[in-house]
Amino acid sequence: MHNTFEHIKKDFPVLKDNTFAYLDTAATSQTPQSVIDAISDYYTNYRASIHRGLYPVAEKATQEYEKARERVAEFIHAGTDEVIFTAGATASSNMLVYALENTFDLQEGDEIVISITEHHASIVPLQEFARRKKLVMKYIPLANNFELDYNKAAELITERTKIVSVMLASNVLGTIHDISKIVALGHKVGAIVISDATAAVGHIPVDVHHLGVDFLYFSGHKICGPTGIGVLYGKKERLNSLYPGFFGGSMIDVVEKDRATWADDISRFEAGTSNIAGVIGLAAAVTYLEDIGGTKAIHSIVADLVEYAMQELKKIEGLTVYVEADVRKNTGIVSFTIDGIHPHDIAQIAGQNNVAIRAGHHCAMPLIEELGLSATARMSLYFYNTKNDVDRLILSLQKAVKTFK
Template sequence: MNVQDVRKMFPILDQEVNGNPLVYLDSAATSQKPTSVIEAVEDYYRRYNSNVHRGVHTLGTLATDGYEGAREKVRAFINAKSTEEIIFTRGTTTAINIVATSYGRENVGPGDEIVITPMEHHSNIIPWQQVARTTGATLKYIPLQKDGTIDIEDVKKTVTSNTKIVAVMQVSNVLGTINPIKEITSIAHKHGAVVVVDGAQSTPHMKVDVRDLDCDFFAFSGHKMCGPTGIGVLYGKRELLNNMEPIEFGGEMIDFVGLQESTWKELPWKFEGGTPIIAGAIGLGAAIDFLSDIGLENIEAHEHKIVQYAISKLSEVDGVTIFGPKERAGLVTFNCDDVHPHDVATVLDAEGVAVRAGHHCAQPLMKWLDVSATARASFYLYNTEEDVDVFVKALIKTKEYFGNVFG
């Protein structure tokens, strides 16, 4: 993979911010978009903008082919059995909420357990808090090791015969921890529990095979994997989805509507009420083509190289604390002594370096780390070691600035 050639495919990277060349290190929040994705969305709106499924005219047929063609691309990308198992949503948050509302509230009751981890994104905590509150179930947490990883022995101790749902992220958006989903799933299934995986931070960066993982539900977002915002995916095993009720009702998802009762379309459309996210799905399909052409194995190897280089460089800077395990996905979360993360991000931005600062929608994890906030640099296929050098140099400058002001 030639990173310089890859960078040329992302027009937004060729600009200056505050008089400096842009160094974009915030892909865990949202990735940048290659020209092919931008053009695919523009082509839909310019050439065949129409609603899907309902019309027999030419534009409607082209739009339907594009929309359903994208569903097949998603199916192949994550190795699902059927396109019936691929539901387009607004994003990971919506996908998890569908499972929590439609499956969780109907299959969990008093005395039952829902098991998650303290590292989860709020989108994989709050829905389960709500299910527990409304059903009388107990919300339990798998404890974390000191480096922010999960020990399988702790999973075995936490998941019991009362556990009905295990919900866990595949990759932490704060620590970069890569969780052993396949092993967790095996343990959960032995107790009859279903497994919900938040794949928002894994799907863009590594090969995902839902059949190999054997998870029951898997959620991810398009905008973190070079696709448009506002589009995501819920994968669910067909037998589970068939027994679940829709949570949005109206057009598109119906089969027959009478004055007193109605029936629903078959999968996957019964979960896609209203006009779907057509342009978003087409853009996601283009993003999948783009990532597949480069190869997820190449992307993962490149990010591993970059993040290890970043850790080695940051480790040389006095007063910088790095959070998370040594082996991790492509991000580094850190703090500088006596400098608030928001101040770090502000000064870095003045140098053209974009990082994220805050609690990263992971307040329970911040409490576990005993910090109020952190700064995070996250990498993707278009980042280079030179980006890391600029970032570290700007960070040293930040520390010197605040040292002079408050020293």
């Protein structure tokens, strides 16, 4: 470990002066200097396109890009031929849905089973797929403890289920889902199982083979990497028979006037010029997370902060939290409401006091509706937060209560 968590804010230019309490990592994380340096190094010293140039900087760029693939693959325990770089979780999800549509001949009435907690990035592409093909969407509901209702999932997943999509952790509730149960149910009926791991990767150890999912995706900017870069993991056997979702340069083998064939390696899923700096920055972020102690240590420090936050939030009159009781099953997210105060007013008062939290539906409208709400306020914690950040939020919540009551 090259640093202690107490001093970690110094690694982050935006955080090092401690002028504001950043509690909005679930929207986007902050960037350590080492990631900024890696991106800057590419643009300053070896900017070139990859996989084609026969001159030294292009070879260096290709090497760094492919080294980054190895780094990211190792981080999620995937093979290098299972990691596709995309523009983010949303891009991964959309491309995957197009690829599935191009590969499988789904019939009217076939079913997609998805959890009620999903982000719009997962729901909407599948919904559009369902509309085009007249498929049926079914939702796994919540159980009482802000976990998924696994018994209900067992009823919903049937012989007609062709796709199951369940996120590894919720970006609203913070709950880490026990997706192995859902994976088993999906595979039993031969369905493809997808997991949005955007709120989990970088927070807890993720081993794609252990999870057993067919596809999994996440965004780099939530784990200290740059924006505009993401990953789509695909199990090798699935990728081998998957038709591409996006088409263009870099992914082909031969193009004739009326047909084309695809590259026989992972590049057939990376059409166009990649976000090379983004990939290099993402690998630097992964290296950073491992250098500070890895995701196990990160999860433990964040769970302690969640525990502290839960204890302090109890001091606020009329406040309700939407959180699994066991803080070890949480990735650092606490959604809450306060009686009589709109979540946007809570976030605004926090903002005026230099405390960054988020209010709204968090791109999970079906879940917010299921909770019987129109919005929540959400604090999201990461390893660079301290108890002092939580205290600053509590002070601003006390102000909000005074102002509105």
